[in-house]
Amino acid sequence: MATGIAEPDVKLAKKGLPAGKAAYDLNDGKTGLVLRVGRRAAKWAWRTEVAGRTIRLTLGDIDLLTLTQARALAGEAMHQVRDVRSKVDDDWVRAELVRMRVVPAPPPPEPRKETLKELLDKLDRDKHWTFAQARERYFDEVRRTKREDTWNDYRAILHAPELARFDDTKVFLITVERLAEVIAETHRSGRERRAEKLADCIRPMWTWMASSAQKLSSGVTPGVMKELKTPERSRKEAGQEDVDEDGEPGSYVPPVAEFGRILAICRAGVMHPVVAAAIELAILTVQRRRTIVNARRRDFVVEGDMLVWKIPPAHRKTALKRGDVRTHDLPLNGAARAVVERVLMRNDDSKWLFPGLRPQKAGDIVTHVNVSVLNHNTRIMPGVEASPHDFRRGYTTHTQELLDFTLFETKYVLDHNEGIDTQDVTESAYSRARRLQKKAAFLDPWIELVEQAAVAAAPLLPPPGAMRAAMTEARKPKMSKPKAKPGIAEGDEHAA
Known part of the structure; x- marks a missing residue:
């Protein structure tokens, strides 16, 4: 068997084995390079003995590496194996092929996404307030500093069903966009004054949470709700009812x-x-x-x-x-x-x-x-x-x-x-x-x-x-006052 591999050997190996000829290996001397020619393919390999232990590596297909590249790779492997701190294995071969620009670098691995359970567990461990917790602490502050009627108003608005979706959400995760969406939904439903009250109660609550005394517990950034606004009120045509400061009809004079x-x-x-x-x-x-x-x-x-x-x-x-x-x-x-x-x-x-x-x-x-x-x-x-x-x-x-x-x-x-x-x-x-x-x-x-x-x-x-x-x-109906009352005979609604 030849003591070195030459270019004619490579060309012959690329043609494949003739019928009836057995597979064979060609060694390239001290570098440990081996050309393995089989019935299905020819590959570059590397082999050496270290402390009585044989190390074998596949370097790549014969069409992937030229003879010069294969020798350089085998020589580097031989150099590395002499250093007890180095590790020569398939991962090392892949890295060397990238370094030699024989193959492109693989894409970086995608970061593992947290599962929903892991995310919820993480948030539960977080000591920042949820919306429900922050709301109760804010009510204590309103009760201490404002009139009882103001406290009652704030409680009614901030306990509104529209905001219930945020009860278990950490307040620092609630964005102005999410609250603006709630206010817009309320406004589109025709409850325009209620939408305004929602915004008027949410803004001071977030200002209080962003104050120095509350920020560590809330995690809220100052000014985050500054841009929370209510859509403009709908245009009123002549003859349409106006509304007063509480959203009730503001033009009716009872007889x-x-x-x-x-x-x-x-x-x-x-x-x-x-x-x-x-x-x-x-x-x-x-x-x-x-x-x-x-x-x-x-x-x-x-x-x-x-x-x-x-x-x-x-x-x-x-x-x-x-x-x-x-x-x-x-x-x-x-x-x-x-x-x-x-x-x-x-x-x-x-x-x-x-x-x-x-x-x-x-x-x-x-x-x-x-x-x-x-x-x-x-x-x-x-x-x-x-x-x-x-x-x-x-x-x-x-x-x-x-x-x-x-x-x-x-x-x-x-x-x-x-x-x-x-x-x-x-x-x-x-x-x-x-x-x-x-x-x-x-x-x-x-x-x-x-x-x-x-x-x-x-x-x-x-x-x-x-x-x-x-x-x-x-x-029973959850709507504004009906024009006609059920159970009243026709013509009796304006009796007296």
């Missing part, structure tokens, strides 16, 4: 007869007495919904022959911001006094005039009736279109048109500044006038007007059983 019908229904025994009394007081005194539900038993004081409702500044719009500590005192006569005294006579340990019927959430302390209860229970009244938002508009309109009040005079009752400019130095620094007689002059005629309407409406109401059934049915 006096409708005020009478609401009072008559409240007195028909078909509603919870606490809720019925609260709606009565809202009509008779035309105070804001929050003022009504926040009324405390101690706020009602008998002075001589008059019952006076001393509305605290905390329940007066913007009073705290102005530093105004005076109460807005209303004299209650006639039906207004009667409804308050009726409620005060109830044996109740609550400090609230209208205590809540149940906790808002499991574990909560029962406080006063929720402000939304007034809306919900007015909405389901048969033959009624008004909402509590419309009561003050009705008073302002009807007292000017029917009782010849001026707009300024209505402010003695409606406006907690009683028509006085908030910048009036004399008023703010010196005057402590309560103007009870003036207020009575502009409240008592209204009470008499709607009382007469209530007397006229009572005989026209459906029987109590039919009325309860209609109101129960009206509770």
Whole structure:
């Protein structure tokens, strides 16, 4: 057998074995290079003895390496094998072929993707807050620094079903794009004011979480929700209803007869007495919904022959911001006094005039009736279109048109500044006038007007059983107030 491999040997090997000829090996001397010629193919190989152990490697196909390249590769293998720290194996051969640019480098291995379980386990080990955890801590901060009504509003909005999908998500993983998508979905559903409230509550929550004191626990980056905005409101055509600050119809003026019908229904025994009394007081005194539900038993004081409702500044719009500590005192006569005294006579340990019927959430302390209860229970009244938002508009309109009040005079009752400019130095620094007689002059005629309407409406109401059934049915659909009430005979919806 030849002691070295020559180019003619390579050319012959590439032709393949003639029929009947046996496979053979050609050795290339000290480099350990071997040309192995078989029936199917010819390959370059390398073989050597190290400490009595034979090492064999396949270097590649005869068409892959020239004789010169095969010798160089075999020589490098022989050099490497003499170094006890080196490892000569198939991986080493592949690396050398890449280095010699005989074969291209393989693509880098793809990083192993974490499985869903591994990712969830990793997040569970992370000590940052989930949205549900952050929300409860934020509520504690809002309750400490804001009014109770503000706290209740934030709780209602941030517990909205639209946000429930984020409860178990770490807050630092919630992007502005994901929340913007939720707000856009709400907006497209027609609940444009609700979408605005979602954005208005989410932005301050994220600002608080990004503060220095909370950042380690939240992982939230400052300014991440700065660009969270609500789509523009839909264009309104002429004749379309406007909405007020709470998203309720903002242009409807209930007829006096409708005020009478609401009072008559409240007195028909078909509603919870606490809720019925609260709606009565809202009509008779035309105070804001929050003022009504926040009324405390101690706020009602008998002075001589008059019952006076001393509305605290905390329940007066913007009073705290102005530093105004005076109460807005209303004299209650006639039906207004009667409804308050009726409620005060109830044996109740609550400090609230209208205590809540149940906790808002499991574990909560029962406080006063929720402000939304007034809306919900007015909405389901048969033959009624008004909402509590419309009561003050009705008073302002009807007292000017029917009782010849001026707009300024209505402010003695409606406006907690009683028509006085908030910048009036004399008023703010010196005057402590309560103007009870003036207020009575502009409240008592209204009470008499709607009382007469209530007397006229009572005989026209459906029987109590039919009325309860209609109101129960009206509770079911989750939609804005229907135009027609189920269970009311045609033509009866505007009775009284």
